[in-house]
Each structure stands twice: as structure tokens, then as C-alpha cells.
Amino acid sequence: MATSLSVTIQTGEIHVWSLSFSDAVPDLTSLHQLLSDDERTRAARFISDIDRTRFTVARGVLRQLLSAYTGHPARSIELVYGLHGRPAVTASQAHDINFNLSHSGEHALFALTGEGEVGIDIERIRPHSPAYRLRLARRFFSEMEFSAIEGLSASCVEQAFFACWTRKEAYIKVHGLGLSLPLSQFSVSVNPASAPQLIATPWCPSDLKLTRLWDLAVPDGYRAAIALNNFTGDPEIRPFDWSAKISPGL
CATH class of the missing domain: 3.90.470.20 (4'-phosphopantetheinyl transferase domain)
Structure with a gap:
């Protein structure tokens, strides 16, 4: 996905992006370049190459998505962490975007919403x-x-x-x-x-x-x-595939 892509969440929508890690391996170097210094340090601590790659891909893709939804450059996105480790975009950059991510095995999911809070597993x-x-x-x-x-x-x-x-x-x-x-x-x-x-x-x-x-x-x-x-009404959960680079639904 090009980081210059601009995406808007309509009222009542939840966007769920799916990712197969194998699809992102060719982009590993460019995704690593998007990570913050802290994230690069965390990635370097992984003993397993597979775990290091998956962390790097997940955080790099997250930054691509947050850039597309907030308009801020992916590398400059600032994440803060709650009391129990939940990441969020800083208030000055969030533009009302809330997100959550999860990965297991070969797959990852990223959920983004413009209202309420979201959790995904x-x-x-x-x-x-x-x-x-x-x-x-x-x-x-x-x-x-x-x-x-x-x-x-x-x-x-x-x-x-x-x-x-x-x-x-x-x-x-x-x-x-x-x-x-x-x-x-x-x-x-x-x-x-x-x-x-x-x-x-x-x-x-x-x-x-x-x-x-x-x-x-x-x-x-x-x-x-x-x-x-705290989500008003019945949400429309819209699925997107990261491997499509730019979803035709956007």
C-alpha cells in the first residue's frame, strides 16, 4: 500500500484489514524503515527470525494504515501506550481514529474506527x-x-x-x-x-x-x-485485504 493513500471512515463503519505475513516479506526492508527507534529496538530483541519479521511487518503495516487514515507520514506517527500496554495514536495526530491489531501464526488483523473503541483478536x-x-x-x-x-x-x-x-x-x-x-x-x-x-x-x-x-x-x-x-447504532464492518495494496472498495 502506498503511504500517500488517503482513506476515510464513514460514520458507522469499522474497517478490518487482513494481512498474510508471506505477502509482506518482499516489503520487509521498506516496512522496517517506517518503525520508530523504540520499535526497531524491540524488533532486535526477538531471538526468532520469524517473530522478528512478523513484529516488523505488523508494526510497519500498522503505520502505513494509520498514515492513510490520519494523513501523517508513517514514520512520524507517534504511539502512546495505556496502563496495560494498549497502543494508541497521540491525540494531536489521531483525528478521532481508534485502532487495534492482532496477529497469530501467518495472519494479522487491523481494526480501525472513527467512533467508540475497538478490540480485535x-x-x-x-x-x-x-x-x-x-x-x-x-x-x-x-x-x-x-x-x-x-x-x-x-x-x-x-x-x-x-x-x-x-x-x-x-x-x-x-x-x-x-x-x-x-x-x-x-x-x-x-x-x-x-x-x-x-x-x-x-x-x-x-x-x-x-x-x-x-x-x-x-x-x-x-x-x-x-x-x-460505545458505538452508536449498528456498525458496518468492512473487510479489506492489505495484499491488494489499494482496495477497490476505497
């Missing part, structure tokens, strides 16, 4: 036995969620586990809570074939009316979800 599904997934669910999820997954047939446990996991991660990320809110302290629906719902938030009961969840279409072998907070 993608997870690569690594096959394991239903018994293993149930042990993890008992350890990390709420009793309500564990019971719901435990009651499913063995063939459904894996998808239900990751539907629950990504929905919960998106919820935590929309609030920028990091690890400060245990996954067991709130509940979401777990049925992967049904629209996701936020079911219980004892830590903040009013949030049931303020935060909503959606599943996202992603490649086979992955699950993804997005959460929106």
Missing part, C-alpha cells in the same frame, strides 16, 4: 484433544462457559473453545485491560455457529449494554472476533 487453531481443551477451559474460562463447552459433543469442543477465547480476548482488548482482568471474571457465548453475545460482566454490569461482539471471517484454521464499545 485472531488465533491460530492448533489441534489438540477435546480433553486438553476442556482442561484449559476449566482453568481459564468462567464456570458458565466451561459448562457450556463441556456439554458439547467432542467434535465441537475445539471450535467452541476458540470461539470463546477470541471473543473474550476481543472484549479485554476493547477496554485495554490486558491481564488485569482474568478471563474467568466475565462470560461470553461459546457456540461457534451462533452470533456471539456478552452474557455476564460482574466487574462492570453496565457494560452489557455498551459492548458488543462479532465473529469475523478468516482463513481455515483460524478464529477471530471483534468487540466494539
Whole structure:
């Protein structure tokens, strides 16, 4: 994507950009040049070449996108970090743009909105036995969620586990809570074939009316979800593919 591209988010829209890391490898050098000094230092700390490359690509593409939406040069975008590490554009550069990103395995997602807050999560599904997934669910999820997954047939446990996991991660990320809110302290629906719902938030009961969840279409072998907070009306979630360089939908 050319960094001179200008993109506008219309009222009611959420833009979700997808990226396959392999598509960006030819651009690795130019993407690295977009990183801040701090990001370059962080990239250099990775022991694994794969992890270093994915971090560099994810941050470089993020800067390209933020440049396209805010009008500021990608290299000059200033990011600040919340109490639990959530990145945001400085107020002077943001132009009301809020964003969130997630990557796992070979894929990354970037969500941008002009109103409210957004959280997004993608997870690569690594096959394991239903018994293993149930042990993890008992350890990390709420009793309500564990019971719901435990009651499913063995063939459904894996998808239900990751539907629950990504929905919960998106919820935590929309609030920028990091690890400060245990996954067991709130509940979401777990049925992967049904629209996701936020079911219980004892830590903040009013949030049931303020935060909503959606599943996202992603490649086979992955699950993804997005959460929106303080968003007026029903959003239009528009998907874009970074590999197209310039989406025909823009």
C-alpha cells in the first residue's frame, strides 16, 4: 500500500484489514524503515527470525494504515501506550481514529474506527484433544462457559473453545485491560455457529449494554472476533485485504 493513500471512515463503519505475513516479506526492508527507534529496538530483541519479521511487518503495516487514515507520514506517527500496554495514536495526530491489531501464526488483523473503541483478536487453531481443551477451559474460562463447552459433543469442543477465547480476548482488548482482568471474571457465548453475545460482566454490569461482539471471517484454521464499545447504532464492518495494496472498495 502506498503511504500517500488517503482513506476515510464513514460514520458507522469499522474497517478490518487482513494481512498474510508471506505477502509482506518482499516489503520487509521498506516496512522496517517506517518503525520508530523504540520499535526497531524491540524488533532486535526477538531471538526468532520469524517473530522478528512478523513484529516488523505488523508494526510497519500498522503505520502505513494509520498514515492513510490520519494523513501523517508513517514514520512520524507517534504511539502512546495505556496502563496495560494498549497502543494508541497521540491525540494531536489521531483525528478521532481508534485502532487495534492482532496477529497469530501467518495472519494479522487491523481494526480501525472513527467512533467508540475497538478490540480485535485472531488465533491460530492448533489441534489438540477435546480433553486438553476442556482442561484449559476449566482453568481459564468462567464456570458458565466451561459448562457450556463441556456439554458439547467432542467434535465441537475445539471450535467452541476458540470461539470463546477470541471473543473474550476481543472484549479485554476493547477496554485495554490486558491481564488485569482474568478471563474467568466475565462470560461470553461459546457456540461457534451462533452470533456471539456478552452474557455476564460482574466487574462492570453496565457494560452489557455498551459492548458488543462479532465473529469475523478468516482463513481455515483460524478464529477471530471483534468487540466494539460505545458505538452508536449498528456498525458496518468492512473487510479489506492489505495484499491488494489499494482496495477497490476505497
